[in-house]
Structures are given as structure tokens and as C-alpha cells.
Amino acid sequence: MHALGQAQGFVSAQQLHKQLTQHGSAIGLATVYRTLNSLVADGLADSLVNAGESLFRDCSQDHHHHLICNSCGIAVEIEAKQAEAWASKVAKDHGFTQVTHTIDIFGICKACAK
Secondary structure (H helix, E strand, O other), X not given: OHHHHHOOOOEEHHHHHHHHHHOOOOOOHHHHHHHHHHHHHOOOEEEEEEOOEEEXXXXXXXXXXXXXXXXXXXXXXXXXHHHHHHHXXXXXXXXXXXXXXOOEEEEOOHHHHO
């Protein structure tokens, strides 16, 4: 979905639907949800739940983490080698194997903090 790639940071399906309809598309909200969930399933988009709302973002397919602004929604992809080591150690300490993880760090970006 081209509109997702143009969004800055994570967006809700409702925000994306509004943007599409404002530009003349007749796409339905249910279709937006289905398409976003399909993109996530295919590894072409990321999703997360923030304050009970599902948010989506066009994202690289390499393993990474995010810094996400609670105010404007901008997301920055970060590599966190220490987080990888921490997640592996915690899993091993508790006897877990075949571990995967997702780390999203929320805060207020520099621009919004002004």
C-alpha cells in the first residue's frame, strides 16, 4: 500500500483510511485493515499496539527495534545489540529456547519536547 510508505511513523488504519479518502479513493476501512494485516503477515510492514490501538508502519525487513514518539508518532529504527544480548540472557536464565522478541521504546521526540 503506497500510502503506508508515505506515512511518517506508525499510523492507525483509520488515519490511513482518512488520508486515502481525502485523496479521492473509495476504499473501505475494512479493506484497509485487511491490506495492512496482510502486509504485516508478509513481513512488509510492522505493527504494534499502543494505548489499545493497532498501529502500522512500512518497515525494513531486517530485525530492528523502534523509538516511537508518543506525541507525533514518528518512529526511528534502531539496532540494539545490547537488547539482543539481554533478551537472549533472560530467555536462557529462564530455560526458554527458540526465542523471538520485539522491543519498542516510547517517549517524546526532540521536536515535540520543545
